[in-house]
Amino acid sequence: MALNRKVGFFKGLKYKGGGPMWAWILHRLSGLAMVFFVGSHIIAGFLTQQFGSDVGIAINIVYENWIFQLVLFFLVIFHAVNGLRVTLLDLWPALLEYQRESIWLEWLVIIPLYVLILFTVLKSALGL
Amino acid sequence: MQKITLKLFRYNPETDTKPHYDTFELEAEPTDRVLDLMEKVKGYHDGSLSFRRSCAHGVCGSCAMRINGQNMLACKTLVQDLKTSRITVEPILGLSVLKDMIVDMDPFFDSYKKVMPFFVNDEPKPAQERHQSIEDRERFDDTTKCILCGACTTSCPSFWSNDEYIGPAAIVNAHRFIFDSRDKGAAERLQILNDQFGVYRCRTIFNCTVACPREIQITQAIGEVKKAIATGSLD
Structure with a gap:
């Protein structure tokens, strides 16, 4: 009998698609992470305001933590800039020839922006 | 050694x-x-x-x-x-x-057949060959290079998750005829590709372009087909 065609998550991850494929995976994961963050923010707000719940306060403590915020900022910036890159490439297919260069450009935008955020968050969190 | x-x-x-x-x-x-x-x-x-x-x-x-x-x-x-x-x-x-x-390459070739990968023109045959300018020939030159090896389609995560997706190779071969100035079947092919399992399953991941042994700009070809569907124009 022939083997099933199914490609599992980890089998797919092992495919060496390089930078463009990892950008796509990170885009998906960062999207999911934002859904999780917004969801937990809504639940925490609801629980705290309606019931004065300790669970809501505990969730608040987690996402107000500076380490959580640094991760979140990175994911949001990456998702936004990568999404913009893909949108521009989809709108102007002639640019698709330069997709590798577009990824370098993307990191050229992300890195300085993130360094600025890193500096601001750490300054506030650690009282630098 | x-x-x-x-x-x-x-x-x-x-x-x-x-x-x-x-x-x-x-x-x-x-x-x-x-x-x-x-x-x-x-x-x-x-x-x-x-x-x-x-x-x-x-x-x-x-x-x-x-x-x-x-x-x-x-x-x-x-x-x-x-x-x-x-x-x-x-x-x-x-x-x-x-x-x-x-x-089993059958699903791959089934998708290929769906896009009518052949010349369509019911107009009366000219006395000699159908002429085409160098610029018009250049328009689809890249996608004529496909050898149907399947390297692109089977590198595509969208295809891995759903084999109903028509796949990059079929779209490349549709592109080859859609942008051929002598062919008259573009509207029908674009309609076939404007399906929930057509071009819009492409997530611009680029695995196909990287995998192509003929160095065809596959994602670009798919992008051009998407644009032709969205604008209704082949320009």
């Missing part, structure tokens, strides 16, 4: 319940191709090894395989290009494995 450790995916539907890997130690020249190594294994070590090959010169598209984790043609991949002495060869992903490296 250098020593090569060749790790091969093995699955025999008559004797195996699940796949395994066999490893062979071989002597190879840096300019040997991966296909040469596999021929050596089949000829001198294990005659039951199964894989497709025909022209062995990058034209027929039979020997697309996953070599060290990436889709390539075994006949075009030199040992020295892999920059390692450990080579792993596996079948392409997303299609049922029949035996060893041989996959």
Whole structure:
């Protein structure tokens, strides 16, 4: 009998698609992470305001933590800039020839922006 | 000569319940191709090894395989290009494995047939050939290079998750006719591709473009088809 065609998550991850494929995976994961963050923010707000719940306060403590915020900022910036890159490439297919260069450009935008955020968050969190 | 450790995916539907890997130690020249190594294994070590090959010169598209984790043609991949002495060869992903490296290509060719990959023009035949300017011919030159090896479609995560997606190879072959100024079937092809399993399943991941052994700008071709559907114009 022939083997099933199914490609599992980890089998797919092992495919060496390089930078463009990892950008796509990170885009998906960062999207999911934002859904999780917004969801937990809504639940925490609801629980705290309606019931004065300790669970809501505990969730608040987690996402107000500076380490959580640094991760979140990175994911949001990456998702936004990568999404913009893909949108521009989809709108102007002639640019698709330069997709590798577009990824370098993307990191050229992300890195300085993130360094600025890193500096601001750490300054506030650690009282630098 | 250098020593090569060749790790091969093995699955025999008559004797195996699940796949395994066999490893062979071989002597190879840096300019040997991966296909040469596999021929050596089949000829001198294990005659039951199964894989497709025909022209062995990058034209027929039979020997697309996953070599060290990436889709390539075994006949075009030199040992020295892999920059390692450990080579792993596996079948392409997303299609049922029949035996060893041989996959069931039927779903791939079914998608190909859907896009009407042939010349459509019911107008009366001219006395001589149908003329085309150099610029008009240039418009679809890139997508004429496809050899239907399947390296693009089987590198696509959208295809892995759903084989109803028509896949990059079918779209490339549709592009070849859609943008041919002599062809009159563009509207019908665009309608076929404007489907929930058509071009919009492409997530602009670029695995297809990276995998193509003919260096076709596949994602760009898909982008042009998307744009033609969205704008209703071939310009």
